[in-house]
Amino acid sequence: MPPxxxxxxxxxHLLTETPAALSFxxxxxxxxxxxxxxxxxxxRNLGGLLMATNLVSLVVLFTTRPEEEDDKLTAMICVCLGTYHVWPLYRxxxxMMRSGRPGQGQEKKVLGGPVVHFGVHLLCLGALVGGGVVALLGY
Structure with missing residues (x-):
């Protein structure tokens, strides 16, 4: 069994998307x-969707037994949730590219601003997709 x-x-994912869901x-x-x-x-629809992904995460976190911790379904859920993070990365x-242009003005920083968002979503993407793929390869 993989680690x-x-x-x-x-x-x-849960810790990252809960504040975002509540904000939306x-x-x-x-x-x-x-x-x-x-x-x-x-x-608000997006916020509801994010909250749904959080509920999926909660169900997996608190209903799988330790011996089933990295089963295939959990690994596939991680990969699927990870692919979502491509879009906040893109945003x-x-x-970040827009804020450096003349005449664009200073953008209001919500939940840390774009640089923080980029780093956090890159971390989420890597953790979810990487963890899911490693778990799948362990089978």
Whole structure:
């Protein structure tokens, strides 16, 4: 049996996405100032989706027995959740590139700003996909 590497990755996802989910659900204009009512609904929808990924993580974290800790399903869930983090990485990269351009003004830093987002989501991507792949290869 491979070492228990998927649970820390799932915990990292949970700790990263809980503040984001709450922000999108309860303060969508912090994410997108001046958002239209329809845009706020879309942002809240994203918050709900993030909360659902957190619930999946919680279920896996607290319902799998130690001897099943890195079973194939858990490993595949990690890989799937990891692929999500590509898109926040892309968003953070675009925000970092945009903030250096003249006339763009200073962007409001929400939950650490784009540099922090980039680093955290890169870590999540690596932990989830890497941990999932290593666990799958161990079978």
């Amino acid at each position: 228990p590497i998927t649970k820390p990755a799932l915990l990292l 659900l309860f303060a969508p204009t912090a994410q997108l100032p001046g958002a239209s009512p329809d845009a706020k609904l879309i942002l 953070a990269w675009a925000r």
